[in-house]
Amino acid sequence: MADLFRTVINFISILAIPVMIALFLGWGFFKKVRVYEVFVEGAKDGFHTAIRIIPYLVAMLFAIGIFRASGAMDVLISLITPLTNLIGMPPDTLPMALMRPLSGSGSLGIMTELMKVHGPDSFIGVLASTLYGSSETTFYILAVYFGSVNIKNTRHAVPVGLLADFAGILAAVFICRILFGK
């Protein structure tokens, strides 16, 4: 069942972009849109949008970068570790959960390391890959998306993002314990 689902979704993922290109341009041509000119007109904004996010991305990535380099993460982890028992989370997976919203490459490294040490099909391995697979790099998205339209006052976006991440961690621990509990 899971395999069939995977095959179908994989198939859709591969087809999606070619189909979209064909559909958008084909439909446009059919509707007598001057496709080439309109495409170029739209594409012009690509450069400015990408350049606009640079200051926001620099601010965010540099802060996260020095945070990781300083070893502050280890301090934070040692402070929070006693609390992991409360939700039945193996302490080894805490760095994964804390790093995920901050850094995509950092959490990818931690996940790989955890699976190498504990085995990918162990409880810790499954939980680590679920934590990675079920979440996004929240702070990166905040910087890029808000940066692209020059939003400086993010209002409640950060609490919302962090609450969602926290709920995701709880849900991942919960479902993994039920299905693959030690």
Place this chain on the structure above:
Amino acid sequence: MLNYIWLFLIVIALVVGVGKDITDEVRNTYRNDTPLEVIFISSQLPSGTATRCEGQIYLTAKQYNDFYAISSQLEEVKQPAVLSLNQNKTGSFIFACTEVTPTLWKDMAQSASGKDKLTGKVERIEFSDDHGWAKATIILEPIRYVKLKAITQAAIDFANVAVEIAFGLIGVMALWLGLIKVAEEAGLVKILTKLLAPMTKRLFPDIPSDHPAIGAVIMNTAANMLGLSNAATPMGLKAMEELNKLNPKIGTATNAMITFLAINTGGIILIPATAMAVRAAVGSTNIGIIIGTSIFAAGCATITGIVASKILQRLPRYKRELTVDTKKPEEMNHG
């Protein structure tokens, strides 16, 4: 809030960095200026006038652990190194880090004078009779301010990474913005928004359900679910741009934007492709085992995010921030 978190990250990084460097200095973690007795193994120890020889610095695990007062080294140390000696049997050595290098030495090499290389002095060396090995006393170069150096390096590196990421986006941004524009002109986006209007009306009550923003939000979410991150980001940024056109207070996030980001950062997905690829690479027998768990966890996160955004936007302090300040409307328009 982002102000505080940003500052928190930076201040904590600096405090912890300085703290660790002071601790290292007080404990002399890296045994600066302390002589270390080692065995130097080489098939070509210098005889007569030869001054340069390659070989291995040899230490038992116990000797190494005792010297640095740690317990992490499990195997004997066999570090390839190059010695340069002069007549009175002193000199210097250098080695590059390889996979056999003990972890502590690797860490030290990170902030040594030559990147990934450690140097030091040879205080004394005594060759054995058969010239296969020598007893040597070495002093490694002093290592200081490891964390502060790492912080400096990270600050510069990540500033560059940010620019690389942004530059990397230019191409795909242009491609997708072009395609979306054609789809808009052809009326395709309108069809899509009409189809999903019952749902998007509830999620984004402030946005007309046939607005181009809704189309971009739908396409972004669909691309994210399929794991098409190359297409998802341009569509997401397009959605932000359209949402921003309805923003009464430029420079401040609207309710709709935050709800949209909640859906986006919740990580709603059908196939966690990257996690599965890594599982396969490290030899999992069942890589697809995490599909169900990921969909469940991401679903919970997304629902929590949407509910949280709807509740928090009612709080007076966040409401107040969105009310347009009529006194100085010009100030916010500069961005």
